[in-house]
Amino acid sequence: MAPASEIEHPDIDDVDLSSVLLALADPHRRQVILELARDPKTERQCSTFVLPIAKSTKTHHWRVLRESGLVYQRAVGNGLYIQLRDEDLRRRFPGLLDTIAALED
Amino acid sequence: MAPASEIEHPDIDDVDLSSVLLALADPHRRQVILELARDPKTERQCSTFVLPIAKSTKTHHWRVLRESGLVYQRAVGNGLYIQLRDEDLRRRFPGLLDTIAALED
DNA sequence: TCTAAGGTATGATGACTATCGAACCTTGTC
DNA sequence: GACAAGGTTCGATAGTCATCATACCTTAGA
Numbered sequence: 001m002a003p004a005s006e007i008e009h010p011d012i013d014d015v016d017l018s019s020v021l022l023a024l025a026d027p028h029r030r031q032v033i034l035e036l037a038r039d040p041k042t043e044r045q046c047s048t049f050v051l052p053i054a055k056s057t058k059t060h061h062w063r064v065l066r067e068s069g070l071v072y073q074r075a076v077g078n079g080l081y082i083q084l085r086d087e088d089l090r091r092r093f094p095g096l097l098d099t100i101a102a103l104e105d
Numbered sequence: 106m107a108p109a110s111e112i113e114h115p116d117i118d119d120v121d122l123s124s125v126l127l128a129l130a131d132p133h134r135r136q137v138i139l140e141l142a143r144d145p146k147t148e149r150q151c152s153t154f155v156l157p158i159a160k161s162t163k164t165h166h167w168r169v170l171r172e173s174g175l176v177y178q179r180a181v182g183n184g185l186y187i188q189l190r191d192e193d194l195r196r197r198f199p200g201l202l203d204t205i206a207a208l209e210d
Numbered sequence: 211t212c213t214a215a216g217g218t219a220t221g222a223t224g225a226c227t228a229t230c231g232a233a234c235c236t237t238g239t240c
Numbered sequence: 241g242a243c244a245a246g247g248t249t250c251g252a253t254a255g256t257c258a259t260c261a262t263a264c265c266t267t268a269g270a
Contacts, residue, residue: 017208021130025123026228047246054230059248061228078237078246095204103122103198131258152216159260164218166258183216183267 007066007073012088015069020093023068024100028053029061033070033084037101040086045079112171112178117193120174125198128173129205133158134166138175138189142206145191150184 024030028051036044051058062082065071070089074081089097129135133156141149151167158166167187170176175194179186194202 018130018132018135021126025126025130027123028228030123045246053228055247056231056249057229062247064227075247080247093208095200095207099200099204102200133258150216158258160217161219161261162259167217169257180217185217 007075009066009072010069012069012085012092015092017093019068020070020096023064023070026061026064029065030100030104032061032065032082033097034101034104036071036082036084037097040084043074043081043083046073046082047079112180114171114177115174117174117190117197120197122198124173125175125201128169128175131166131169134170135205135209137166137170137187138202139206139209141176141187141189142191142202145189148179148186148188151178151187152184 024033031051032049035049046058046062049058051061053061062071062073062080065082066073069085069092072083072085074083084097086097129138136156137154140154151163154163156163156166167176167178167185170187171178174190174197177188177190179188189202191202
């Protein structure tokens with residue numbers, strides 16, 4: 001039986017729009033969200049994202065994305081997996097993801 | 106003949122999504138945009154916005170909104186008028202305004 | 211001409227942000 | 241056990257942000 005993730009995630013109802021917009025305002029974070037949005041149901045390994053930033057900076061962006069409620073993260077063995085909180089976001093902020101994705105895809 | 110506004114506004118094609126999202130991430134600014142969006146074609150006097158902040162802070166927010174391309178401002182006599190850049194925004198960022206407005210209206 | 215109202219300009223402040231490198235921890239693999 | 245890879249933690253830094261009070265400017269009206 002796989003252990004539950006020890007990583008903390010906010011309840012989607014506690015997430016506020018300001019934090020989400022702030023998270024999406026950063027180009028690197030928005031790129032991650034857009035790549036995830038092309039395959040909304042699929043987990044992806046964090047190490048596969050190509051971004052021109054240090055890995056400690058990546059850690060920072062993962063945290064911002066996670067705490068803003070945009071992504072779900074799961075630790076597996078040595079690595080981290082990341083996934084869009086697709087259903088949660090559609091329920092909490094209907095249309096937002098689709099709109100953002102349509103603007104840059 | 107009324108003089109052309111001397112206030113500078115960015116070309117809508119020079120506006121980038123990060124700046125718009127950053128502008129919308131602030132609750133006070135988002136409140137202004139939402140109030141304007143209820144009457145998108147209508148100018149409104151800046152002094153009629155009720156916000157719990159100092160007037161110098163209001164000036165700051167007007168500038169952020171203007172430079173991010175969200176609003177158009179016009180000086181008339183002693184006062185300032187503000188208006189949503191509705192058509193520009195619909196063309197540049199289709200769906201964005203409607204989505205944001207629907208989330209909090 | 212005096213005055214009140216709408217706005218701007220100018221610092222200043224405290225908080226937060228993105229970024230980095232270096233050190234460290236953990237996990238999987240020889 | 242040794243080692244590499246994936247991530248985190250920990251300062252540190254430089255920049256930006258929202259906020260304020262004060263002083264000032266401009267316009268309209270008495």
